[in-house]
Amino acid sequence: MHNLTIAELLAGLAQKRFSSEELTLHYLARIERLDAKFNSYITVTPELALEAARSADKTRAQGNAGSLAGVPIAHKDIFCTNGVRTSCASKMLDNFVPPYDATVVTKLAQAGVVCLGKTNMDEFAMGSSNETSYYGPVKNPWALDCVPGGSSGGSAAAIAAQLCAAATGTDTGGSIRQPAALCGLTGLKPTYGRVSRYGMIAFASSLDQGGPMTRSAHDAALLLNAMAGFDAKDSTSANRSVPDYTATLHDKLDGLRIGLPKEYFGKGLSPAIEKAVHAAIAELEKLGATVKEISLPNTELAVPCYYVIAPAEASANLSRFDGVRYGYRCENPSDLFDLYTRTRAEGFGDEVKRRILIGTYVLSAGYYDAYYRKAQQVRRLIKQDFVAAFNDVDVIAGPTTPNPTFCVGEISDPVAMYLEDIYTIAVNLAGLPALSIPAGCVDNKPIGLQLIGNYFAEDKLLNVAHQFQQATDWHRHTAPGIE
């Protein structure tokens, strides 16, 4: 059961081949037996999961099951869950139990999903390797000495290790797409505003977006159907109707115009990945797509621009973690200043502190114009590059990452780590939707094809990805040695 897609599980549940309770027990047993190797979960919630599973079985028997009734998934530990510890993989929130659910959690629960637990991640979603977690690094099921990517590395590893059917992730600069690529999964970052950010612990508010991580584009469409939509509690959520993303999966790709940005195939890209991506694009051509080279001239500015804006927003977003109302508080503070400084010095990890410092610096009097204001101007240029490109093409394609997964501890230079997100970051700055799908393997390590769409063109992206997955079986490859 554990290697089935959501679509297959729903069929099995509908045909009573297994109940959600059986399915959930099966997954819980696997987590219990196997997750010590991967460290993909921070918190597992067996009682709540079984309760939800029984309730799903009941609604199914009564004939009023939700669209995802009984499907066991996991939530990235950045989504607040009422009554269940939500840590953001930080010592700061190790004791934090929210009294509310994130909107994404509520919506998926309404659709009937069973939440098995909360997945590991980079601390406050800051990282590309899942090495910054307070709860220890996550191992890539394809190669246990390697990272699963980040920051949604726990979600990716849990799916790849078949410890859940699907998971939620969040993507601020590639945090869904990069781990999806490195773990052989489908991961979709929706258009900014498509999915509510309410209850999703903020890293960089103008860039953060939740989305599905799954075994297939079809599964991603099923999850997005339930996750997306306007939320009055999030002022930046889009007041715009949600199509049925499964309805257009089967559309043919005849006449689809694909743009290949020349900047995404330059130096720094692993030749093996370049080859695999070109092969995947040739496959799409066979399905009727036409391909042309395009240019996104400001691509090289995306990483530096991002590393001004994201830390600036983070420096303010993380100010609330002050030891006063909830979360970690240092012992025996001597005064208010001591309370603040020691709580934050002891509660945050190094990468989080680094970004708070960068963000504070770029917003400081005398530096604001040179950094923050300039970065906002660059952000507009990057967005304009995409807007211009979408005049000529329907979808932009390229590699998700420059390299396959790397070893735990291999990249210690922060800037080298930041450059792992070189192809994904611009999408967040522009607010566009993009997904990563498995497109081959390099040395038995999966790599991803990234498809970038126009605003709110998730349906188009999922359609192209599904058609690709109908013609290929890369998404069906599973990590070696998984029981």
Add this chain to the structure above:
Amino acid sequence: MEWETVIGLEVHMQLATQSKIFSGSSTAFGAEPNTQANAIDLAMPGTLPVLNEQAVRYAIMFGLAVDAPINPLSAFERKNYFYPDLPKGYQTTQLAEPIVGAGHIDIELSDGSTKRVRIHHAHLEEDAGKSLHELSFAGDSHGLSGIDLNRAGTPLIEIVTEPDMRSAEEAVAFAKKLHAIVTSLEITDGDMSQGSMRFDVNVSIRKQGSDKLGTRTETKNLNSFRFIEEAIKLEVSRQIDLIEDGGKVIQETRLYDGEKKIARAMRSKEEANDYRYFPCPDLLPVAVDNETIEKIRAALPELPAAKQQRFINKYGLSNYDAGVLTAERALADYFETVAKASGEPKLAANWVMGELSGRLNKADINIKQCKIEPEFLGDMIKRISSGAINSKQAKQLFDEIWSRAHGAQMEGKAASTSAASGTLADSIDSLIEQLGLKQVSDTGAIEKIVSDIVNANPEQTAQYRAADEGKRKKLLGFFVGQIMKASKGQANPGLVNEILLKKLQ
């Protein structure tokens, strides 16, 4: 050396919305600590702000009332600093793009002239919570501070003036005029003692005739007109002393203690925070179209200046009386009802500004808490103008009305809405009857009393007849007093005068 004072104000005004500016929590004052703070007000992780549209409407109303342009696209920013009563670690406020642009308020000076005070801008922002230091605690909490987040997120508009005021009196005149405008708009309850309007005064001095501004200090959080006046006067004399002694004014933030009447420095400019403002990514820019503005403009209530002019024209009131009555919308409304009910606007103005306001002040309550219906007071005034009672009797009657309506409050005790206070179920005529206040206008009866008194005082009568004009007046008073006494105050004084003069001829 002659010094000129230069004053600018920053006013933080709480808006009278039902809920907070970015959350659905109630904004009611006086609840148990932290009972009006939800997950958003507590800045729990993942929570997001949603702008209260009523707060935006109120800000627009204010802008229109002070003749300021409304910014079609204003934006919220984050002002970053750490403090325990600031849950997010930043205040969401407006800086570069405030909702209200430059406007002005005209104030009247004591010499009768009018002065225009320019408003630089006004912007929307959220209030912080309150830190309660140990004295507010019971028990063994020594050394601890408590935090009450009920106020956190209460909508404010901050109004920033140009440095156009030249004396404490002008600053107070501005503050009062502003108070009259915003309470007439009903966008704030205007209750300064509860912190609904808090004034920061920026004060500097310069040599008479100089056009260069001196170094200013900012005295923060003054919450009464009296404190504004005292704090400015104190600061001006401090600055003059400092400079005349060869010192220099340092740019700093100061606190004024209204009880002890002293002020102290809080922090200097060097110690000031770098607030690292940047646009709040959780909130979209606030777009206001012309149609909305015009709709709000059309629904604006009459403003104090227009109302004052109308009172002068329609009721024949003096400029001063019209100014007092229009300083508060509730007072103006009360007066107009009394004027209408009595048909005697001038008399109504006298009673509302005199006896009634005196009683309210003594009881420390405001006109909204007054339990005497204005129609009832109007009825009473009607009895004066019809001659049914004289003004002396009216005062006696009013005392009775007040004590029936407010009971113990007339002794200045705390306002109470309980049933302890009396009732005014009786009509005004029945009250007059009960108190035996019916004025005697029966000529025969009065003539008899007058005759009796004149006959009983032959000495004074003779003196009167022999006296000159000035002395006669005094003696006349003696006779009137005796007659009124004999009539138990019920004789119509006009008739008494008339008949007495004839008798003494």
